[in-house]
Amino acid sequence: MASQRSKRSRGGALVTGVLSIALVVAATGTAGADPAPDNPTSALEKLSDLSRKSEQTTEAMHNAQIDLDSKVAVQRDAEARHVADQGVLDAARAKVAQFQPAVDKLTAANYQGGRVNRLFAVMVSDSPQQLLDQMSALSVISADTAAQVGQFKEATDQAVAAEQASRESADAARSATEQAKSISDGLQRTQSDLQAQIAQVTQAFGALTNSERSSLSGSSFPPGVDAATILKSLVPGANNGAVQAAMTQIGKPYVWGATGPDGYDCSGLMVWAYKQIGKALPRSSQAQAASGIPVQKSELQPGDLVLFYSDASHVGMYVGNGNIVHASTFGVPVKVAPVDAYPFYGARRY
Known part of the structure; x- marks a missing residue:
């Protein structure tokens, strides 16, 4: 587990470092733009394509982290279950050992022809009183022996069951560990891919002219819309906050x-906004698309999450009147945009 936490820590540090580098590069590009490309539209399209791929990778990275967290939790549970099963097995084996001497003694007596029945007592008795004493002792010995044999059998059965449970929980723990490692390795690869894509995006952004950057970022609201009108139009609802x-x-x-x-x-x-009203959302857009209550596009209410693209790799929040607020892509600040500006995937209510 320490190894897994270390890997996750290194992965988090990698992403943090990558993001910091990306912002520095972007800021540097803004200060001194390269000569304008021959085709400004082409430059923006290239940046849009690169940014789109990086967003998909980012959401894939979030998904991998969710999956890894889940598998690590399964691994912890399996390991704890194995420890508990091993404890039960040790106790069962100790109980078997407790009754083993008596069973061994009885087995040896039978093997050597020992007789413990009442007829044998009559044959070896010298007087009626001795007979009564011997028969009484044999009854006690028989009862004790039967009890010990029964307890031995019960303890043996418990040991067999505990050993099977311990073996199964050990296998489960081993499998969970292997799965967690595989996902962690995949997460590291995804983070490396994102690092390379961020470098491409920031390089492409640095090649834009100031005019192109202004065109890319656009305005914060669609025509005829502003923050005041959006907030005034909100009707009482659970997710207005x-x-x-x-x-x-x-x-x-x-x-x-x-x-x-x-x-x-x-x-x-989306995670941050909902956290402000005490609700925890899944970290990735795909996980957000898989949770909550499905909502038809015609029934959207402010606060509903709206997912876009065939892989649900982008998400925004419906704010009413056909608009969403979202963080769209690098070089574009958080803004309000029409729902129909992107290919609709689905919507969820939390």
């Missing part, structure tokens, strides 16, 4: 793997 929280983050930068308060990725903004 999440909407209000998300709206306060408009203008914050998109940052890969971030959950605020200084920057966000798409699912990170």
Whole structure:
């Protein structure tokens, strides 16, 4: 387990370092833009494509972390169960050992032709009183022996069952450990992929002109919409607080793997906003798409999460009047945009 925690710690440090480098590179690019490309539209399309891939990788990374956390929990439970099973097995074996001498003695007596029945007592008795004494003793010995044999058998059965349980829990712990390691290795690879993609995105962003960057970031609201009108239009609802929280983050930068308060990725903004009203959301957009209550697009209410693209790799929060608030991509701050600006996947209510 210490090894797993170490790996996760190193993975977290890697992502943190990558994000810091990305922001520094982006800031440097803004200060001194490279010469304008021949085709500005092409440059923005290239950046959009690279950013889209990095967002998919980011959400895949979150999914892998969720999976790893789950497998590590299973591993801990399996290991604890194995320790408990081993304790039961040790106790059962000790109980078998307790009755083993008596059973061995009885077995040896039978093997050597020992007689313990009443007829044998009559044959060896010298007087009626001796006969009564011997028969009484034989009855006690028989009862004690029967009890010991019964207890020995019970202890043996318990030991066999405990050994089987211990073997199964040991196998489960070993399997859980192997699965956790495999997922951890995959998470490390995903983080490496994201590092490379971040470098490509920031390089492409650095090649944009100031005009192109302004075009990319756009305005914080669609035409005819502003924060005041959105907040005034909210009807009483359980998740209005999440909407209000998300709206306060408009203008914050998109940052890969971030959950605020200084920057966000798409699912990170949802996690932060709902945390403000005491609700815990899954970390990835795909996990958010798999939880909650399904909602039809025509029945959206403020606070509902809206998922986009065929792989549910992007998410925003519905704020009413056909709009969402979301952290869309690198170079674009948190903003409000139309629901129909992206391919709709589904919606969930929490």
